[in-house]
Amino acid sequence: MRIRVVSSREEIFTLNPNERIVHLAFRPSNKDIFGLVETCPKIEVIQLPKSYMRTVSKSIEMFLLMQRIQLLEGDVWGHRKDINEYYAIPSSVIEKIKAMKIEGKPAEEIEKKISRESKLNPEMVAYILNKEASV
Template structure:
């Protein structure tokens, strides 16, 4: 899975309309989120830094989720957008590991937490990949 890293409001106008998952690394007024949804109608998930997620209003989060867009907190560690504007996550490995953990009898919360820790991504992203 490729996650598009967006560092500024100006980058939204340049996004491919087919983007499905983005990480927003800048302040998030509601207007920016709606501009993003308008630009990328196939958008399924938005990951934002935890400090910015805490500042998102509940009505904004609810409206995005009603539109079918999951919003969750998370970080992209060590990624340099001057080298590549996408961060790649091995979705297949996460799904396979989740199956192994489920076979061991772990509950869904433990599976998500352990999968996130092992993959080095947010629990929100693992939950999105697993459909939870």
């Protein structure tokens, strides 16, 4: 699973229309979010750093809810955009999530344990958990 890291508003309009998970590494305006949704019609998740989450307007939150797009808080730890425009969630993490789910562990326990071990936000772990359940 890959997260597309976008570090400037100019980059939004150059994205692949098939992107599903995008991390915005800048403080987006309402116009930026609308542009992203328009450019990437298949988008499922927009991830923002914690400090930027507080500045997202209620109208954008409502718009994303209506579009069935999740707005998650989180970071892409240790990612270097100059090396790769995608942050890859290690397959070992995804396999561990699947294994814990098969063992019958509750979702909250999986989210807590995996986020602590992998530095992924619990909301992103929950997204992966739900995504893997539907595959």
